[in-house]
Structure formats: C-alpha cells, structure tokens
Amino acid sequence: MKPNRQDMPVQEEDPFDRLRRTSLFRGDRFCQWQQTTLGIVGAGVVGYRVGLETILSGARMRVWDFDIGQHVNEGTQFTRKGIRKVDSLVAACDAICPGRAVGMAYDIRHAGIGEIAQLNMLIDCSDDPALAIPLAYLSNGLRIPLLRLAVDGSGEMELGRVLCSHGGAGWACQMCTYDFHDLFRPTQRTPCPGQPINGRPPTIAGGALAAVIGGFGLVQAQRLATGNDLDQVVNREIVLDMTNWCLYPLSRQRSNSCLSGHLCWKLTPIGRVASELTFAELFDEAAIRLSDRQVTLEPYGHAFCIEAICSCGARREVIGTRWAKPPDCLQCHETMRWFDWTQHSILTKETVAELQIDNIPLSEFGLPRAGAMFVARAKGARPLRLLLD
Numbered sequence: 001m002k003p004n005r006q007d008m009p010v011q012e013e014d015p016f017d018r019l020r021r022t023s024l025f026r027g028d029r030f031c032q033w034q035q036t037t038l039g040i041v042g043a044g045v046v047g048y049r050v051g052l053e054t055i056l057s058g059a060r061m062r063v064w065d066f067d068i069g070q071h072v073n074e075g076t077q078f079t080r081k082g083i084r085k086v087d088s089l090v091a092a093c094d095a096i097c098p099g100r101a102v103g104m105a106y107d108i109r110h111a112g113i114g115e116i117a118q119l120n121m122l123i124d125c126s127d128d129p130a131l132a133i134p135l136a137y138l139s140n141g142l143r144i145p146l147l148r149l150a151v152d153g154s155g156e157m158e159l160g161r162v163l164c165s166h167g168g169a170g171w172a173c174q175m176c177t178y179d180f181h182d183l184f185r186p187t188q189r190t191p192c193p194g195q196p197i198n199g200r201p202p203t204i205a206g207g208a209l210a211a212v213i214g215g216f217g218l219v220q221a222q223r224l225a226t227g228n229d230l231d232q233v234v235n236r237e238i239v240l241d242m243t244n245w246c247l248y249p250l251s252r253q254r255s256n257s258c259l260s261g262h263l264c265w266k267l268t269p270i271g272r273v274a275s276e277l278t279f280a281e282l283f284d285e286a287a288i289r290l291s292d293r294q295v296t297l298e299p300y301g302h303a304f305c306i307e308a309i310c311s312c313g314a315r316r317e318v319i320g321t322r323w324a325k326p327p328d329c330l331q332c333h334e335t336m337r338w339f340d341w342t343q344h345s346i347l348t349k350e351t352v353a354e355l356q357i358d359n360i361p362l363s364e365f366g367l368p369r370a371g372a373m374f375v376a377r378a379k380g381a382r383p384l385r386l387l388l389d
C-alpha cells in the first residue's frame with residue numbers, strides 16, 4: 001500500500017526515513033511493518049530485545065510473560081527484582097512511543113483465541129518446550145506465521161536458532177517433522193503463574209547471544225510482514241553457531257502427513273461475553289446453529305477440573321479450569337492445586353447439569369477474559385468454533 005504523498009511528513013522530520021530506505025523495506029513496504037502487530041511470547045533474555053526493537057522500528061506488539069524478575073536475571077535481562085518482566089518491557093517501550101506495547105502477565109495458552117486472531121504473527125521467545133505444540137496449532141488454525149527463537153541455554157555454546165512455522169498458509173509447520181512419540185515427549189512442565197519453578201533448569205545464555213538471535217528473528221519478522229525475500233523465511237530454520245562461526249540455513253519441507261493436519265479454523269463469533277453467558281445458553285446457541293439438540297462443547301485449551309488436591313492430602317470438589325485461582329484447603333488453609341486427572345475436556349448438557357454449573361456465568365470458571373473459543377460438535381456436522389467476545 002503506497003502512502004498518500006500529502007499525508008507523508010516532511011522527510012527530515014520522519015524518524016523512519018532511514019529505516020524505510022533499507023533493503024528489508026524496499027518497494028515501499030515499510031507501511032506494512034508499521035501496521036503489523038506482533039504477539040511476543042516471553043519478555044526475558046530474547047523477548048525483551050525483540051520487543052524493544054519492534055516498537056523502536058514502528059510496529060506494535062502484545063507480549064505475554066507471567067515471570068517476575070529476580071536478582072539473578074539482572075546481568076542478562078532488563079528487569080528488576082520483584083518487577084514483572086512484561087511491566088519492565090512495556091515501560092521501556094512506552095518511553096520510546098507510548099501505547100504501542102501491551103503486556104499480559106499470564107500464560108499465552110490462557111489468552112483468548114479472539115485476542116490472538118487479531119495478531120499478524122507470533123514470535124515465541126520463551127524457549128518453553130511445552131508451548132511448541134499449542135503454538136503450532138494456534139498458528140496453523142489462525143493462519144498466522146509463527147517464529148520460534150531459541151538460544152542454547154546450556155551455557156556450553158554460543159548457539160541459537162530461528163524457526164519459521166507457517167502451516168496455515170501452505171508452508172512447513174514445526175510439527176511437519178514430528179512423529180507420534182514427539183506428541184507425548186515429556187516436557188518440563190511450565191509452572192503456573194505465581195508457583196515455584198519446579199526444577200526447571202535456568203537458561204545460561206548471555207545478552208550478546210540473545211541480541212544476535214533477537215536480531216535474526218526481527219529480520220525474519222520484517223520479511224514476513226513485508227513479503228520481501230519471503231523465500232528466506234518460510235520453510236526455513238536458521239541455525240547460528242557463533243562458537244565455530246557457522247550459519248546453517250536449513251530447509252524444512254511441508255509434510256502431507258503432518259500430525260497437526262494443518263487444520264485451519266473457521267471462527268464463528270457469537271457476539272456474547274463470558275460474563276453474560278451460561279452453559280445452558282451456550283448449549284442452546286450451539287444446538288440452533290448445528291440444528292441438533294445432542295451437541296458437545298469443548299472449551300479450547302481450558303478443560304474443566306472437578307476437584308482440587310492439597311499437599312496435606314485433602315481433596316475438595318470444586319469446578320474450574322486450571323487457569324482459575326485454586327481454592328484454599330478447608331483443613332490446612334493452604335492454596336490447593338487443580339487435579340487434572342479427572343478433568344472434562346468435552347462437556348455435554350447432561351454433564352454440566354450434573355455438575356450444577358449450567359446456570360452460572362462462564363466467566364466464573366477461569367476462561368480467557370475475552371475471546372474464548374468453544375468447539376461445538378454434533379453427529380454428521382462440521383464442528384463449529386464458537387467465539388465469545
């Protein structure tokens with residue numbers, strides 16, 4: 001899109017004049033970058049640097065990280081002890097240009113699908129193996145590209161990589177190389193917000209390596225946004241080994257038998273918010289849309305737990321997703337944990353009636369605050385992806 005000449009600021013006053021003349025933005029593509037909103041996962045050693053450059057170069061972002069800065073981070077990350085990492089990043093971004101960065105101090109898996117659908121791309125800087133599959137499904141489903149940036153966190157090599165996954169647009173996704181075992185490969189479980197990091201090893205990587213990999217990622221993001229040199233991004237994983245000075249632009253092939261199925265979602269917004277909608281109403285809505293009374297509902301990424309457990313051994317029947325605040329123990333008054341072995345990922349009208357939750361607003365159960373998605377199914381019909389406001 002070519003900006004209207006009359007709307008263009010006087011050249012010497014435009015802070016982006018020199019940037020727009022670089023090869024990445026050739027062909028008048030800078031305005032595409034300016035209109036891009038990135039979803040950045042992780043505001044740590046890599047994510048902070050990518051985020052700051054994103055705002056400095058004129059794009060927008062939403063950033064997710066529930067981590068709180070520690071003293072031990074202060075040599076590699078721009079954070080302070082006791083301050084949420086997203087808050088440090090958003091404050092630094094606001095100092096460059098107020099209002100272009102929005103921070104969320106919760107896990108990206110608890111974000112509403114409607115919220116993520118507004119993004120132009122996802123950049124995972126968390127290096128959390130537990131996010132690999134959920135983010136690939138989101139990227140494929142919503143047809144938005146996903147870049148995964150990682151540094152070798154063992155401290156043994158100055159090594160990192162930038163992988164592009166874009167299965168929703170006909171290219172390779174990161175699951176194209178996965179086999180059945182990869183789906184069940186144990187990953188270090190991400191701790192819930194506010195809970196101790198249970199044995200997850202610390203990332204031993206310096207700011208120099210993070211800045212280089214962040215820069216590689218930013219180049220790829222700008223190519224994805226502008227379409228310039230797209231062949232250098234899609235179907236590629238770039239590995240940089242600075243210990244031996246080697247750069248590997250690896251090829252990734254799209255697989256027709258990819259376990260993700262490269263499923264693209266068609267969303268059906270229903271114009272209702274979770275605080276003003278009950279399960280009874282949602283089942284009725286789904287039944288009308290699918291012309292069938294026997295429907296099931298799957299709250300996407302938000303299975304319903306029906307009990308909580310405590311380290312003292314007590315159990316308590318209580319209903320909520322694992323993103324809801326767990327209840328306090330009636331015996332020892334400590335905060336309990338959601339018990340996920342008995343959770344329901346598929347709900348029927350009978351189940352919600354039995355659990356006596358059919359007439360309670362959906363917002364009471366720990367669903368995303370906005371844009372939650374429910375997959376509604378009925379026999380012989382294509383599933384509907386109902387999207388709340």
Ligand SMILES: [Zn+2]
Pocket residue numbers: 167172173174175176177254255258259260261262
């Ligand atoms: Zn794939």
Ligand SMILES: [Zn+2]
Pocket residue numbers: 310311312313314329330331332333334
């Ligand atoms: Zn207890």
